[in-house]
Amino acid sequence: MTVTVGTAAVEIDSVAVHFRSKKIDVTALREVSLDVAPGEFVSIVGPSGCGKSTLLKLVSGLLKPSSGKVRLLGDVVTGPRHDIGYVFQRAALLEWRSARRNILLQAEMRGMPDAGKRADELIEMTGLRGFEDALPHELSGGMQQRVALCRALLHRPRVLLMDEPFGALDALTREQMNVELHRIWRETGTTVLLVTHSIAESVYLSNRVVVMTPRPGAVQEIIDVDLPVERDYSETMALPKFSTAAAHIRELLGASMRP
Amino acid sequence: MDWLERSWRPVLLLVACLAVWQLVTTTGLIAPYLVPSPAATLDVLVEKQAYIWHHTWVTTYETVLGFLIAAVVGVLAAVAMVYSATIEKTLYPILLFAQVVPKIAIAPLFVVWLGFGLVPKVLVAVLIAFFPVVISMVTGLKSVDTEMLELASTMGGGPLKTFVKIRFPASLPHLFAGLKVAVTLAVTGAVVGEFVGANEGLGFVILQANGNIDTPMLFAGLIVMSLVGVLLFVLLELAERFMLPWHVSRRTSAVTTTI
Numbered sequence: 001m002t003v004t005v006g007t008a009a010v011e012i013d014s015v016a017v018h019f020r021s022k023k024i025d026v027t028a029l030r031e032v033s034l035d036v037a038p039g040e041f042v043s044i045v046g047p048s049g050c051g052k053s054t055l056l057k058l059v060s061g062l063l064k065p066s067s068g069k070v071r072l073l074g075d076v077v078t079g080p081r082h083d084i085g086y087v088f089q090r091a092a093l094l095e096w097r098s099a100r101r102n103i104l105l106q107a108e109m110r111g112m113p114d115a116g117k118r119a120d121e122l123i124e125m126t127g128l129r130g131f132e133d134a135l136p137h138e139l140s141g142g143m144q145q146r147v148a149l150c151r152a153l154l155h156r157p158r159v160l161l162m163d164e165p166f167g168a169l170d171a172l173t174r175e176q177m178n179v180e181l182h183r184i185w186r187e188t189g190t191t192v193l194l195v196t197h198s199i200a201e202s203v204y205l206s207n208r209v210v211v212m213t214p215r216p217g218a219v220q221e222i223i224d225v226d227l228p229v230e231r232d233y234s235e236t237m238a239l240p241k242f243s244t245a246a247a248h249i250r251e252l253l254g255a256s257m258r259p
Numbered sequence: 260m261d262w263l264e265r266s267w268r269p270v271l272l273l274v275a276c277l278a279v280w281q282l283v284t285t286t287g288l289i290a291p292y293l294v295p296s297p298a299a300t301l302d303v304l305v306e307k308q309a310y311i312w313h314h315t316w317v318t319t320y321e322t323v324l325g326f327l328i329a330a331v332v333g334v335l336a337a338v339a340m341v342y343s344a345t346i347e348k349t350l351y352p353i354l355l356f357a358q359v360v361p362k363i364a365i366a367p368l369f370v371v372w373l374g375f376g377l378v379p380k381v382l383v384a385v386l387i388a389f390f391p392v393v394i395s396m397v398t399g400l401k402s403v404d405t406e407m408l409e410l411a412s413t414m415g416g417g418p419l420k421t422f423v424k425i426r427f428p429a430s431l432p433h434l435f436a437g438l439k440v441a442v443t444l445a446v447t448g449a450v451v452g453e454f455v456g457a458n459e460g461l462g463f464v465i466l467q468a469n470g471n472i473d474t475p476m477l478f479a480g481l482i483v484m485s486l487v488g489v490l491l492f493v494l495l496e497l498a499e500r501f502m503l504p505w506h507v508s509r510r511t512s513a514v515t516t517t518i
């Protein structure tokens with residue numbers, strides 16, 4: 001399962017998703033194609049209900065496309081994939097486990113030996129030191145998200161999927177988390193697919209931003225962001241490149257929101 | 260000091276009830292053959308100690324045995340029902356039927372079939388305690404966050420690990436709620452079993468006292484019977500505290516008790 005250089009880490013090939021049941025018949029995704037290069041950071045923005053979460057579920061194999069194909073690290077996705085890390089909007093922690101043991105759940109489920117040291121590294125890296133033994137309800141929302149992030153990174157996944165991971169955080173904590181995530185991405189070289197509602201977040205973090213149309217979702221435009229690798233938060237926000245990209249995305253989203 | 264804070268109110272109410280009881284009996288408002296005085300009841304409890312102990316032990320034994328069987332069978336049935344739709348469809352109507360049949364009405368049948376020994380009493384206790392265990396365990400197992408289960412499937416632990424590490428522990432708070440109802444019902448079950456045919460147990464004691472119009476003994480039997488139920492309930496609370504500290508601390512944290 002080695003990936004030759006040049007092969008996309010994620011390859012989404014004209015995928016459509018229809019949800020059919022007795023009561024509803026929804027087309028969540030119309031025709032989406034997207035390639036993500038290894039080590040690339042791609043954000044997905046779009047109006048609520050346009051199928052962003054659905055797209056991540058397709059990549060992880062939690063959902064099967066109605067038509068089209070998804071490849072992950074070279075293999076066609078047919079069922080839940082184990083070679084990814086997933087972070088949901090809600091931290092989804094086990095409330096009877098301490099922060100550290102929540103992170104280690106990943107290792108226990110995989111039968112990974114000696115994950116303790118790696119867990120401690122991640123705890124250090126995300127600034128959770130001193131809270132290893134705290135239960136989820138004793139942690140703040142931002143800390144819970146960091147635990148979820150550590151858990152998703154524990155097994156060093158080649159692809160990290162994040163679905164609005166910072167949606168519930170206040171602006172300042174969110175900025176801190178963005179800076180941290182950027183650093184982690186640079187240090188680990190992981191391929192990241194991030195769904196977000198924040199334009200600033202998407203521009204700050206990504207190589208490319210995918211703007212989607214309202215439901216049924218399709219790719220409206222892909223914006224290349226070319227920010228310097230060293231990214232101080234406020235300096236980056238002040239860059240002309242940043243504001244141009246952000247304004248463009250806002251315009252695209254605004255246009256799609258108007259009837 | 261915590262227990263003092265929690266228990267002074269019920270203790271006060273109990274003392275008030277005893278005072279009223281003492282008052283109505285000593286003033287002759289109610290004839291002593293209808294309601295004995297607290298002193299008379301206490302006399303019986305002390306004088307007939309050995310007799311009462313013996314029968315209390317019999318009833319407790321039946322209750323605990325019935326409760327344990329109901330708990331084990333109930334949990335297994337719930338697990339089977341949650342994991343197999345076929346089993347659920349087959350079992351659920353039967354369970355419901357077994358629940359709505361008045362146990363008091365079938366108890367005599369058990370005596371006919373199984374005689375005057377231990378078995379029919381335990382059986383009535385099982386039947387009466389089984390339903391809350393099944394219902395609470397099914398609810399508990401189904402209450403698990405679907406995102407958590409999706410996450411587990413990306414960790415590749417398989418159904419057994421998912422059950423042991425996520426589903427089962429997540430269901431325990433619900434299960435304990437059901438067990439606490441079940442244990443008090445099991446006392447009722449055992450006594451009902453004794454009413455329809457027995458030569459020992461607190462149900463037998465009460466029937467005997469009733470026949471002899473020995474109200475002090477009748478009251479003594481009632482009190483001891485209630486104490487057995489309370490004691491078993493408290494034991495379960497302690498077990499819950501020990502096994503689910505995360506849940507209990509959450510329930511009684513400073514914030515939640517003030518709202």
Ligand SMILES: Nc1ncnc2c1ncn2[C@@H]1O[C@H](COP(=O)(O)OP(=O)(O)OP(=O)(O)O)[C@@H](O)[C@H]1O
Pocket residue numbers: 019024026027028047048049050051052053054055215
């Ligand atoms: N399991 C499902 N069954 C039926 N319909 C579904 C299901 N999951 C999603 N949908 C529908 O698919 C569409 C896209 O949902 P999705 O969750 O992907 O949107 P989203 O872009 O993530 O929205 P948001 O930004 O609000 O999270 C929605 O209209 C939703 O109603």
Ligand SMILES: [Mg+2]
Pocket residue numbers: 052053054163
């Ligand atoms: Mg979503």
